[in-house]
Amino acid sequence: MESEANRPSLASFATRAWERATGWVDHFVPKAVLDQGPQVAARARAIVAFAPMAxxxxxxxxxxxxxxxxxGPATPASTWPVALAFALAPAVLRRSHSVNFAAGWLLLAAVVGTVIPTTLQHGLHSILTVWLLLIPTVASFVLGARWTAAFTMLSALILTAFWALAELPGGWPEDLLGSAIAPESIAFRWLNLLLALFTISVMAFIWERSSAQSKAEREQLEAEMRRSQKLESVGMLAGGVAHDFNNILAAIAGHAHLLRGELGEGEQARHLDAILDSAERGALLAEQMLTYAGKKQPEDIPVDLRVLCLELSKxxxxxxxxxxxIxxxxxxxTPRVFGDPVQxxxxxxxxxxxxxxALEGEAGRVWVRSGMVAASEVGPGLLNPAWTEDELTFVEVQDEGCGMDEATIDRIFDPFFTTKDDGHGLGLAAVIGTVRSHGGELLIESSPGKGTRIRVLLNPLDETLASVRDFNAQLSAATQPAPEASSDPLVLxxxxxxIILDLAGEILEAGGFATLRAHDGEEAWALYQARAAEIRLILTDQTMPGMDGVELIERVRERDAAVPAALSTGYADAVSPERAEALAIHTVLRKPWTPSDLLNLARELAGPDRAAAPSDESAAGPRARA
Known part of the structure; x- marks a missing residue:
């Protein structure tokens, strides 16, 4: 019983000792090699670890x-060049980023370092022939088992050549390679045999440890991929639910706003206020779900994370x-990033x-850090983005609290999952949604009783590009053509x-606009073709059967590049900023909107003189959150 109890600790001690002894190995294994898979990574580590032993x-x-x-037979001319070739193998791997090239270098040194001294010692008469038996093993070790047969044949051919030379009528040629046989002492023979046995044993141990490390890394990567896929799937579900929920809220809040404008103070007005308040809280919940899903488009302005963290800490x-x-x-x-400062x-x-x-009321510290890190040093995270920069901006928060086990880590970013009695489970869900919408990565390290560290990585801001974008935005605003005046502006x-289509039409018509109403993109395109000269504004939903909103605007732009167009949708990322700019889409009106949001948008895009100002009652009620 005692020996079995000691086995885990002894194995753990051996593992820690091996990790300390070979901690330098990964320095010579480039990230490009590690990215080729665990089998290639195991061979690369084996080459680096084998080089000093060889x-x-x-x-x-x-x-x-x-x-x-x-x-004796070991001379400086036959020893030091081969030893130097073995010693340079890790540098060759790091420089070439090719496991096969580094393995070829190692095997070439092994073959040359074995064949030449053995030939000088008259082949089969020398103990050095034992190293020819190890060459196939080395090939299997650094190139894979498929190469064992090829190098076995090579060693067999060399041994056969030695036998043939020894069987010549005059015996072994004395002047072969210009050298005579050197004496091999008993100690020399004994030492070579022991070194051959030692080499086989250490090679097997190195390969086992390298394979175990690569297997652990593969399992970690697979776990991260499963977690990432789960988050993506739940995010898509949350985004779809939030989108449909916003459509329902838009109808409820819109009609409630219209009724509230017609009523004065009283019991009915109080009930309507309660409906509006509930709709607004529902809109906040939908917004948090969209943030988790990464469907809330960042504002995309330069943000100084260092200043942001400093101000928030205070x-x-x-x-x-x-x-x-703190x-x-x-x-x-710390480089600035493009992003939404509120998010x-x-x-x-x-x-x-x-x-x-996480400190649970105990005295403890929480660290807030920001800075830069090389993209090549970033391990697998939850989202696996494609980095566009070599250097990344990071912000991280670390505590020395209770920590989490693996089961909790797997769920903490799920919507509505919480370990707190009074939690709603959307705080960390919103965190990963924000990271996703900003094209970043999230890394988490935690274990029970040892605290937690969460690091967020983002692409840094290209300051030159930021200046150009600011200039283009100012130029676009300065050159925006003024809308033509009209006494009866028509909105498509x-x-x-x-229910939303009729509500929007009712609000705009009450505000002095004329409307054309279409239930899908095809119907809207037909109406536009018939009355293109009269239409002063196009306000379209994005997600519709058949032709969606962006496709409709794209068709319109083929005929008219000036008519104002806007999207009304529950998805803030219905169109990318670049696509919106190319199609001259002026804005995205987030659902659920209020009558005042809709009217203000119509006045802004169709012109302030195009409709009479609406009554205070028609525009009553709180504005929807941007």
Whole structure:
């Protein structure tokens, strides 16, 4: 019983000792090699770990001769070049990024370093022939089992050649390679046999440890991929539910706003206010779900994460538990990023709040850090983005709280999952949604009792590109043509939800606009073709059967590049900023909108003089969140 209890600790001790002894190996294995898969990574590590052992095995016989004080077959000319070739194998791998090239280099040194000295020692008469038996093993070790047969045949041919030379009528040619046989002492023979056995044993151990490490990395990568796929699937579901929920809320809130404008104060008005308040809270919930799904498009302006973290640390400190000590480690040269400052602020707030709560009221520290990190040093995360920069901007929050086990880590970013009695489970869901919508990566390290560290990685801002974009935005605003005046502006409304279509038409007509209503893209295109000269604004839903909103606007732009167009949708990322700019889509009106949102948009895009100002009652009620 005692020995079995000790086995895990002994195995753990051996593993830790091996990791300390070979910690330098990964320095010579480039990321490009690791990305080729666990099998290639295992061979690369084996080559790097085998190189110093091969160098040592080559040098030891020469040192043995020197200590013994007798001349022998190991000479400086046959020893040091081969030892140097073995020693350079890790550098060859790091330089070439090719496991096959580095393995070929290693095998060439092994063949040359074995055949030449053995030939000088008259072939089969020498103990050095034992190394010819190891060459196929080395080939299998660094190139794979399929190469064992090829190098076995090579060794067999060399041994056969030695036999043939020994069987010549005059015996072995004395002047072959210009050298005579050198004496091999008993110690020299014994040392070579021991080194051959040692080499086989160490090679097997190195391969086992390299394979185990690569297997662990593969399992970790597969777990991260499964987690990423789960988050993506749940995100798609959350985004779809939020989109449909926004359509329902838009109808409820819109009609409630119209009724509220017709009523004064009283019991009925109070009930309508309660409906509007509930609709607004529902809209906030839908917005959080869209953020989780990564469907909330960032505002995309330059954001200084260092300043943002510094200000938030000061702002949140009074509201956190008194025992929480915030430690800021913000690098002065943290690059700015393109993003939504509100979303990024909420991200850091959620991480700080969760880190403080993880301390469970005990005295402890929460670190907030920002800076730069090389993209090549980033391991597998949850989202696996394609990086466009070599250097990345990071912000991370670390605590020394209770930590989490693997089962909890797998679920903490799921919507509505919480470990708190009063939690709603959307804080960290919004965090990963924000990271996803910004094209970033999220890394998490945690274990029970050892705290948690969450790092967010984002592509840094190209300052030159930012200046160009700012200039283009100013130029676009300055050259925007003024709308033509009209006494009866006509708005083309498109939505596959009849209740929203009728509501929007009623609001705009009450505000002094004329409307054309279409239930899908094809119907809208037919109406536009018939009355293109009269239409002053196109307001279309994005997600519809058949032709969607962007496709409709694309067709319109083929005939008219000036008519204002806007999207009304529950998805804020219905169209990318680049696509919207190319199609001159002026804005995205988020559902659920209010009558005042819709009327203000129509006045802005169709011109302030084109319709009479609506009554206060028609525009009453709170504006929808942007």
């Amino acid at each position: 160098t040592l095995v080559t040098v030891v016989p020469y040192l043995g001769q020197w200590i013994e004080g007798q001349p 702002l949140l400190r009074p509201g956190l538990h008194p025992n929480t000590k 430690v800021t480690e913000l690098t002065a040269k 990024l602020q909420q991200l850091v707030m959620n991480l700080l709040t969760n880190a403080s709560e 409304l498109v939505d596959d939800e009849a």
